[in-house]
Every structure is written in C-alpha cells, then in structure tokens.
Amino acid sequence: MTVPSSTGNDQLLRSADGGDERAWTEIVERYRGLVSAVVRSYRLQDADAHDAEQRTWLRLVEHRDAVRDPERLGGWLATTASRECLRIFRESRAVVTDELDAVPDPHRTVEDQVVDADTVSRLWMIVSALPPRGRTIMMELFAEEPRSYAEVAQATGIPIGSLGPSRARLIDRVRRSFDSDLVVGV
Template sequence: MVMAHKIAPPQGDIWMNAPDDRTLIAACIAGDQNAWVALVGRYERLIYSILLRHGLSESQAADVFQEVCLILLEKLDRLRDESCLAAWLMTVTRRECWKTLRRRDVAGAEDAMPLLMNQPANGSQPEDLVAQWEARQAVWDALARIGEPCRTLLQRLYYAQPAPSYAAIAAELGVPEGSIGPTRARCLKKLRHAMGGQHYRVRK
C-alpha cells in the first residue's frame, strides 16, 4: 500500500493522462506512489469544490482534503465499484466538511447536516455534480493529451486568473501576438478531436 503524504491544494496543474480508476487503485494497493498522486490529482478539484462551496476557508479546506485522502487510502482495498468513486468521495467529503463546521459552529452545523449529506451547496443533485465534474475532467484529460504549445495556450486563455493579455501569452510562448487568435482556433479544434468530438465548455 502506498504511504500517504502531504498534498498541496490544487493549483490548476494538469494531471497527465492516467489509466482508469480501477487500474490506478490496483497500482496504489501494490504500492505505486505515482498512481496515488494521479488518483488524488484526478479528484482534488471535485473535493475542493465541495469544501469551498460550503464556506470552509482555504486552510480548513486543505485540512479536510488531507483527511479525505487518508480515508480514501484506508478504504482503497475495500472499494468494490470503482465507477462510483466520485459519488463515494462526495459523500465522504460532505461528512468531513460537516465535522469541521460542527467544531466551528455546533448550532450552524447541526442545521446544515441534512443539506450537506443529501445534496450539494448549489442545490444540484449529487449525480448532477458528478456529471459536471466528469465533463470538466474530460476537458483536463484532453488538454493533457494535446501537447504544446496548445496546452499552455488554452490553459492561459481559459483557466489563468487573472486572464493574461494576448501580448503576455505571446511573450511567454515566444510567438507573434497576431498568431494567438488563429492558433487558438486550431488548438480548440485539436482539443475537440482529443475529446472524441464531445463539446464540453472549456472554462471551469
């Protein structure tokens, strides 16, 4: 079994194209640390989105994220249906979120418990949030496959905060500013091809 290690909050990095969950879990159980990093990287955005939507501070969210990862590590060899991993992680995350809220504000957490355990903070059903996460993950996986300079260009255009100017992106890539627009169009076409023709929104 892999050893748990401190994992930083998500910074917008792309986790390179990894095997499916079943393969990653088997590799984790066999002691592959890289598989553990890939598995956690695949789901960190989903976990953090739940924690931050429920009002946890960044430091609280980081602590709860670590706890969720430890629970995942402990339960890896008992997970029976890898296809339900996202939904299972959502349940664990909401439970650990409630524990943190309860320590911070007992009365408020008691009131929030039914909401936390039954549906996400934005009012969507759990399966809707999983579907949204899977759509975003499909974009990130495709970005990981298309290579440079398209990967960096699309990251900067659609994910960087604050959004950089075309001039700044051109300087970073070492290309003329006037080429950014046409290159963007070609890269989006390449991204759609990498996604098998699926049309998800690029921006988070």
C-alpha cells in the first residue's frame, strides 16, 4: 500500500515522524530530483555529491519537526542541500590546505628529514591501532596509489556516500591521538 500522491507534506511529515516508512519513501520520491539537481549544480566529485545528498536527507530526519511550513518543504530541502554542499567545500579546502602544509621541503636538513620520518612512523603506528575497517579506509585512501571511493566502499562494506564523513572522523581521530602523544611525550 502506498501513500496517495495527493497527501500534503504536513501529513507526510507527521506520518514519517510516527515511523511510517511509506511516508518517508513518498517524501524522498517527491524531492529526490530537486535535491540531486541542487547538489549537481555545485559540481562536486561523485563521492562528495553522494555525501551532500545523504546529509540533506539526514538533516530532514533530524529536524523534521522544525520545518515551519511543510508545504514549502522543497525550498527547505534545496536550502539544506546547498548548505551541505558549501560545508563539504569548506571541509575539503581545510583538508587540502593541511595536506599541502605536510609536503616536505627538499632543502631541509638531515635532522628535519629524520623528524619527518619519525612523524610518518608515529602516524602509521596510530593508524595501525585503528579498528580494522578504519585502518583499511586510511590505508586505501592514503596509499601511494589510492583506490577509488567505489573500490574502498566495496572492500569495507561502507556505503560510498559514508566514506567522506568516515574519512573525516578518522583523520580527526588520528590527529587527536598524534597531538595527545606529543603532550605525553611518546
């Protein structure tokens, strides 16, 4: 049994809030094209585009009772999708900046190169202590020849759209471990 397509957004959101899977399905069917079009307009990489779409739907689940005018749900979703795309741009810019800062200078002294080698060794020790799935993600995405998100998703069983957020959480976890090791003096 399906929800009639004439059902208003107000009723659909109330039904979805009550756990009605058919109501969620109807909402997604009605607005999937809109959300996808907004995300595509930002020309994100495929994995980031999937992340933006998933985050948009997640925001609706999280804030379904905060939608002031359910009949303008399309506008709410379009705005949310746009904000999620911009958030992904900001996150990726920060990662690129961090990665560029980590590129070694070829004119560094021997001592600097030893410190760099020690840093790399400590980072891989931290990565090796991650849970197996997290370790696989880090090793596959940061290898000399990284595999595509699709290949990593298949190897780990994680949906492709979840790899970006998983990667960000893992990087943060490794960074915190590394920083806490510096404080402790390990």
